[in-house]
Amino acid sequence: MTTITQEFPELACYGLAGHSASPADLLDEVRLAERLGLGSVFLSERFNVKDAAVLAGAAVAVSTSIGIATAATNHNTRHPLVTATMATTLHRMSGGRYALGLGRGFSLLFDVMGVPRITGAQMEDAIGIYRRLWHGEAFGHDGPAGSYPFLSQDSSFDEDIPVLMMAIGEKSLELAGQVADGVVLHTFLSDETLARSVRTIRDAAAAAGRDPAAVRIWAVLAVVEESVPEELALRKLVGRLATYLQGYGEVLVRANGWDLADLKRFKEDPLVQGYAGAFDAVGTTEQLTYLRDEVLPGAWTAASATGSAADCAQRIVDQLNAGADSVVLHGATPTELAPVLEAYRTVRPDLPNLPVNPGHVR
Structure with missing residues (x-):
């Protein structure tokens, strides 16, 4: 696991926030995010010019200390061996700064694509497949995520690659607490809903025999400074x-x-x-x-977080006070976040020293 640090390991931004038609913009965004001290950059996927693997590889290539998260892609749009290979490649390229994020996606989109809609059972099964591959296993598999006669990467592998899950509803939150290394919540959650979601995740982790504090929970806060x-x-x-x-x-x-x-x-x-x-x-x-x-x-x-930079900084603190370990500052470029981070520096609470890998808590 990498021991690299950033000034604000508890904070992240999204690269190419919104519907960008210029993916090359990501390169300077990642460089600036790293200079500003953000702990990680999250990368969404769209089926136009935002391929998860390409964006993450580019982000890794232009950075040395910031964490990188795919948040999110979907298990059903790639063969599990392809996704596992993507993750191991990024893991080793980044020196352990990468986390793979999975979500449910849009059912109507999957319908027109001709791929199966995603279920919780499929996601849990797919995560299990990835982890077995990352730890050097060779096996056949028949389960909710699909039937595969033989799966193998490299028998020498023993890779610690964290998996993030996107979650909104109660069942998704519980599943994430049971199986994921980190959980990414949704934009536009009230503080009360955020606190309740955190409790649901940690309770589910405990019920599954896991350490509830070992699951890293990310709030996602829309930030629009004045x-x-x-x-x-x-x-x-x-x-x-x-x-x-x-x-x-x-x-x-x-x-x-x-x-x-x-x-x-x-x-x-x-x-x-x-x-x-x-x-x-x-x-x-x-x-x-x-x-x-x-x-x-x-x-x-x-x-959301609106108003002055100080107002936005206080809203970040509110998310942490509601129980989140970390906060993704959503919808804002690193340039737009610069004044917010300056204000946050003056109100930042005393926090654990989190790693830059967004899927780890220690």
């Missing part, structure tokens, strides 16, 4: 939340205990019905302003 132009701020907050509500709104609304009637009103709004695309990608300023002022409850976007 210097961000209004049009961009709308896209980062209203557009992003509306996109989540388009894809899996009921899961997020139920997790927060929000009113399902408000979600129904959102989905039945003439603008939303049949909308061609994701609001955070193609929504106009007028459309996003309408959603903010006329459709979405204000409390829903308030589960």
